[in-house]
Structure formats: structure tokens, C-alpha cells
Amino acid sequence: MSLMYYLNKIRGAAGPSGSSTQAPGHVASSVGLSSFRDILGVLSHSYVGSSLKLLVLGSIVETGRRLFMWLIERFAIKYCTTIRFLQGDPAYEWIVLFLNQENVWRRSREFTVSASNSQRKWAVRAASDATVKANAEYVPMYTQPQLFRWRGYWVEIRRTGNGSNTDSQGPYAIPGRYVGHGSSISVTVYTLNMNVLSDLVEDARMRYLEVNRPNVVIYLSDSPQFGPHQTWATVKHKIRRPLSSIILPEGVVDALVEDAQEFLDTENWYNEAGIPHRRGYLLYGPPGTGKTSTIYALAGALNLEIYSLSLASNFVDDSYLQRAASAIPKHGLFLIEDIDCAFPSREDEDEDEMDVMAVANMHPRSRRVHRAGSRVTRSMVTLSGLLNVIDGIGSEEGKLFFATTNHIDRLDAALLRPGRIDHKVQYGLATAPQAHALFMRFFPAWRFPDSDEKESPTISELADTFAAAVPPAEFSTAELQGYLQGHKARPVEAARGVGGCQSHPPVVVPAAAVNMNRDKVEDVVETPVANGSRIHKHGEVKETEVNGAVVNGSE
Numbered sequence: 001m002s003l004m005y006y007l008n009k010i011r012g013a014a015g016p017s018g019s020s021t022q023a024p025g026h027v028a029s030s031v032g033l034s035s036f037r038d039i040l041g042v043l044s045h046s047y048v049g050s051s052l053k054l055l056v057l058g059s060i061v062e063t064g065r066r067l068f069m070w071l072i073e074r075f076a077i078k079y080c081t082t083i084r085f086l087q088g089d090p091a092y093e094w095i096v097l098f099l100n101q102e103n104v105w106r107r108s109r110e111f112t113v114s115a116s117n118s119q120r121k122w123a124v125r126a127a128s129d130a131t132v133k134a135n136a137e138y139v140p141m142y143t144q145p146q147l148f149r150w151r152g153y154w155v156e157i158r159r160t161g162n163g164s165n166t167d168s169q170g171p172y173a174i175p176g177r178y179v180g181h182g183s184s185i186s187v188t189v190y191t192l193n194m195n196v197l198s199d200l201v202e203d204a205r206m207r208y209l210e211v212n213r214p215n216v217v218i219y220l221s222d223s224p225q226f227g228p229h230q231t232w233a234t235v236k237h238k239i240r241r242p243l244s245s246i247i248l249p250e251g252v253v254d255a256l257v258e259d260a261q262e263f264l265d266t267e268n269w270y271n272e273a274g275i276p277h278r279r280g281y282l283l284y285g286p287p288g289t290g291k292t293s294t295i296y297a298l299a300g301a302l303n304l305e306i307y308s309l310s311l312a313s314n315f316v317d318d319s320y321l322q323r324a325a326s327a328i329p330k331h332g333l334f335l336i337e338d339i340d341c342a343f344p345s346r347e348d349e350d351e352d353e354m355d356v357m358a359v360a361n362m363h364p365r366s367r368r369v370h371r372a373g374s375r376v377t378r379s380m381v382t383l384s385g386l387l388n389v390i391d392g393i394g395s396e397e398g399k400l401f402f403a404t405t406n407h408i409d410r411l412d413a414a415l416l417r418p419g420r421i422d423h424k425v426q427y428g429l430a431t432a433p434q435a436h437a438l439f440m441r442f443f444p445a446w447r448f449p450d451s452d453e454k455e456s457p458t459i460s461e462l463a464d465t466f467a468a469a470v471p472p473a474e475f476s477t478a479e480l481q482g483y484l485q486g487h488k489a490r491p492v493e494a495a496r497g498v499g500g501c502q503s504h505p506p507v508v509v510p511a512a513a514v515n516m517n518r519d520k521v522e523d524v525v526e527t528p529v530a531n532g533s534r535i536h537k538h539g540e541v542k543e544t545e546v547n548g549a550v551v552n553g554s555e
């Protein structure tokens with residue numbers, strides 16, 4: 001209503017144009033002036049005036065805001081540096097621990113909760129009472145950008161999904177939400193100095209190493225869930241194992257550690273001699289004889305991170321292997337366990353041929369079912385793919401390559417040539433000295449002090465009895481360990497129990513049982529022997545019987 005009223009008023013004020021006696025130009029200007037006055041009059045009215053004022057004010061504020069954002073953007077381009085840590089990359093672990101230590105998590109209001117049995121070192125334990133053992137860990141989500149000071153610099157962090165804020169992927173992706181899996185953390189430092197950023201990353205890395213000093217960090221390439229470039233997605237922390245706990249013939253472990261240490265210390269020599277700075281090791285022998293344990297203990301002693309990959313995984317092909325190997329940082333230890341699975345045995349090949357023929361004669365539906373249930377695991381990695389990766393591993397950076405196998409006879413000679421495998425260590429079934437050492441480790445003097453009574457045997461004597469009773473080259477150290485675990489508080493029983501079995505006839509162990517891969521299902525059948533003691537072979541029961549000898553050493 002009021003607007004119509006004012007429009008009419010304007011029209012009325014201008015008057016009918018035909019009634020004017022003045023010159024047309026003059027008329028126009030006087031009409032213009034009066035219209036302008038009227039417009040001012042309209043503007044001065046409370047409703048329209050204040051609306052227009054608000055409009056102008058709003059425009060000014062919006063322009064100011066845009067200008068401010070533009071300036072901030074210019075400032076950000078010129079004065080900040082941003083880096084992204086992708087989940088699934090080892091460096092991601094460093095930055096999360098770093099943020100945790102900087103207490104940035106305190107500002108986070110969203111957490112994911114996980115059971116605290118994981119060995120993650122960077123989650124927040126929310127138990128207020130230190131005496132209460134926290135059973136859950138809280139991983140901050142950092143859904144909102146957080147600003148904090150580090151060494152006098154302003155640092156901003158924000159978490160983003162896979163590639164963008166709303167584009168989270170991974171097993172627990174929620175559209176439009178930031179989730180832990182498949183995400184990344186962006187760190188922005190407000191400074192002109194690029195070195196600050198690398199200092200921050202180095203600080204994060206050092207803290208991570210420090211926190212994990214009592215552990216060996218093992219990166220596993222066990223699932224490609226975070227995308228093609230994030231090959232080492234799973235991280236495990238294992239308590240460091242002292243080298244002395246590895247029971248092998250004297251000098252074997254020391255020689256291995258010395259060799260690896262010398263390799264790490266002589267990078268310049270390699271460069272000057274024009275030899276690629278790489279070294280390959282092959283540990284071979286029956287299962288449960290300490291190959292993997294040796295590698296973990298060595299990595300702990302030399303402060304190396306392990307990058308472990310299985311060639312049997314159904315997503316590992318030549319190009320995946322290449323990517324995974326090249327993502328290993330300097331001084332990382334690249335481990336391929338059971339490397340023989342890339343080299344099918346003659347029997348496997350025959351079996352494959354028969355399988356192909358059988359499948360060809362099948363109905364398509366049965367064929368699918370047959371393939372799904374096929375028990376033969378084949379690596380998709382080819383020999384040439386594997387050799388290329390081994391040759392390329394350390395050409396730029398000093399990396400150690402370790403492989404283990406239960407079947408050295410299956411490996412191609414091309415793999416075993418010096419330059420690819422430089423150091424081989426053969427592992428054998430337990431000898432009497434190993435059995436003795438294992439017994440002493442299980443029943444240390446500080447826990448089982450020798451009794452004052454004359455008749456009772458000392459632990460060393462019991463170890464002698466045990467070692468004499470265990471048949472050499474019949475049991476792996478792991479099997480003896482399993483037996484002793486069953487008697488961990490009863491050394492006398494452990495030693496004499498084995499001795500008591502000697503009156504029983506020996507059980508012949510088929511070679512296949514000794515060489516059985518650990519990954520295969522182990523159905524342990526228990527058959528009690530005379531005094532209730534037993535040592536298990538994979539898939540069968542063994543009564544102990546002295547017999548055979550073992551070759552065990554390094555070359």
C-alpha cells in the first residue's frame with residue numbers, strides 16, 4: 001500500500017506534462033529535479049530508506065569479506081606451505097603421533113573408538129584414573145581445522161577424505177563425512193621458510209621412532225584398501241626381541257648382524273665402486289626353525305623397519321610388487337616370506353595341468369564353484385617381475401632384502417645368483433645344544449634357583465637330561481618350545497618327561513610333514529605317551545627318540 005501511495009505522489013508532483021508553458025528542456029530539468037527531490041523524500045521514509053540502506057551496507061560488507069578472503073588467499077599462497085599425509089603411508093603414523101603429543105587432540109570433539117588391544121601408540125587413552133587400565137582408545141577425528149603453535153610457528157591441521165572433503169572412501173565410508181579410513185591429514189605451516197615444514201616432518205618421524213624404540217615396526221602389504229599408491233597400509237609393533245633369544249649354532253646370528261651392519265655403514269664404498277647399494281639374504285630351512293624370528297631380532301638390533309609382503313596375496317602382481325618395493329624408504333628391510341610360492345613345484349604344475357583339463361570339461365557353473373574352492377594358491381608375480389624388483393630395490397637407496405623359504409630346491413638359479421642373494425643361511429631342526437639352550441631359556445636361574453638339597457638336580461643338569469633325550473634333527477625349535485610351554489612351571493617334569501618317552505618305538509616322520517608350510521592348516525592330533533608328555537609335529541604326534549643329525553650353519 002505505502003509503495004503505491006508514494007508512486008502516486010511522485011506522479012502527482014510531476015503534474016500533467018501538457019499543462020506546462022515552459023520550454024521543453026527546462027520542463028525536463030525541473031521535472032528531473034523535483035523527481036530527485038521526491039526520490040529523496042521516498043528514501044527518507046522509514047521503510048524503503050532503511051531497506052536500501054541495509055542493501056548498500058550488505059553489499060559493502062560482502063565486498064569487504066570477499067576482499068578479505070582474497071587477501072587471505074594471496075597470503076596463504078605466499079606465506080604458507082601445506083603438506084598432506086595419506087592414510088596408508090608410513091608417514092601418516094608419524095603425524096598422528098605428533099598431533100597427539102602436541103595435544104591437538106584436546107580440541108577435537110569427535111573420536112573413533114577402538115579396543116586398546118591394538119599396539120597403536122598414538123591413540124588417546126581417556127581413563128582419568130591412572131590406576132584403571134584403559135580398555136579403549138580414542139582416535140581423534142579432527143573434523144574441524146585446528147590451529148596450534150609449534151616452535152613459534154602457527155600450524156593448521158585439517159583432515160580430509162580420500163581426495164576431497166566429501167569423498168571419503170574405504171570400508172567405513174559415510175558419504176559427506178570424514179572418516180578414519182582412506183583419509184588424509186593436511187598440515188599447513190604459516191611461514192615463508194620451506195625448511196620449517198621438513199623440520200616438522202623430521203620432528204614427527206623422530207618422535208615416532210622414539211616412542212617405538214622398544215618395538216620393531218612392521219609394515220604389512222596385506223590389502224590394497226587405500227588405493228593403488230598406498231601399499232603399506234597396515235602397521236604392527238612387535239616388542240623387540242633380543243638377539244640372544246635366538247637359539248642357533250654359535251656365531252650364526254652374529255655373522256648375519258655384522259654383515260647387515262657393515263652393509264649399512266658402507267654406502268660410500270658401494271657408490272665409489274659403482275656397485276648398487278643393495279644386499280639380499282635368503283634364510284631357508286624347515287618351518288619353525290627361527291628364520292622369521294631372526295629377521296625380527298636383527299631389525300630390532302639395527303633399528304630397521306620391516307616391510308613384509310606375501311607373494312601369495314591375490315592382489316600382488318608384478319606392478320603391485322614394483323610399487324610396494326619402491327615405496328620402501330631408505331634403510332627399510334624388505335621381507336618376502338615363503339618366496340617359493342612364486343615358483344610352483346613340479347607336482348603343483350602337474351596338478352595345475354590336470355586342473356585345467358578337468359575345468360575345461362566342466363559345466364560353467366561347476367567350473368565357478370571348483371575355482372572358488374581350489375586349494376592351490378598361486379602367486380600372480382612372475383619370475384622376471386620378481387627379479388626386476390630385486391635388482392631395482394637398492395639401486396638408489398640402501399635397502400636390505402630378506403627372503404625366507406622352506407623349499408630352496410624350488411627357487412630358480414637366477415634368483416640365487418650373487419647380486420640378488422648375497423648371503424644364505426641354512427636353518428635346521430633342533431640339535432642337542434639348541435635343545436639345551438632352549439631349556440635354559442625357559443627355566444632361567446633367577447626364576448628357578450638351584451635347591452640346597454643334594455639330591456635335587458640343578459637346572460643345568462635338567463637341561464642336559466632334556467637335550468640328551470630330544471632326538472637331534474627331528475623336531476623344530478618351535479615344536480620343542482611348544483612342548484616346554486606345556487611344562488613352564490615344572491622343569492623336572494619337562495626334562496624327565498622327554499626321557500621317559502625313549503622306551504617307546506619311534507614314529508617315522510614323512511619328509512612332507514617336516515617341510516609343511518606354516519600357512520597350511522595344522523591339525524594337531526594328540527596321542528598321550530607313557531607319562532603324559534608329548535611333542536607335536538605338524539599334523540601328527542611324535543614320541544621322542546634319539547636319531548639323526550642336522551646340518552645347520554651359514555655360508
Ligand SMILES: Nc1ncnc2c1ncn2[C@@H]1O[C@H](COP(=O)(O)OP(=O)(O)OP(=O)(O)O)[C@@H](O)[C@H]1O
Pocket residue numbers: 245246247248285286287288289290291292293294404405406427477478479481517518
Ligand atoms: N632358533 C630359534 N630360536 C629361538 N626361538 C625359535 C627358534 N626357532 C623357532 N623359534 C620359536 O618358534 C616360533 C616360530 O619361529 P619362526 O616363525 O621364526 O620360524 P620360521 O623358521 O620362520 O618358520 P616358517 O618357515 O614356518 O615361517 C617362534 O615363537 C620362535 O620364538
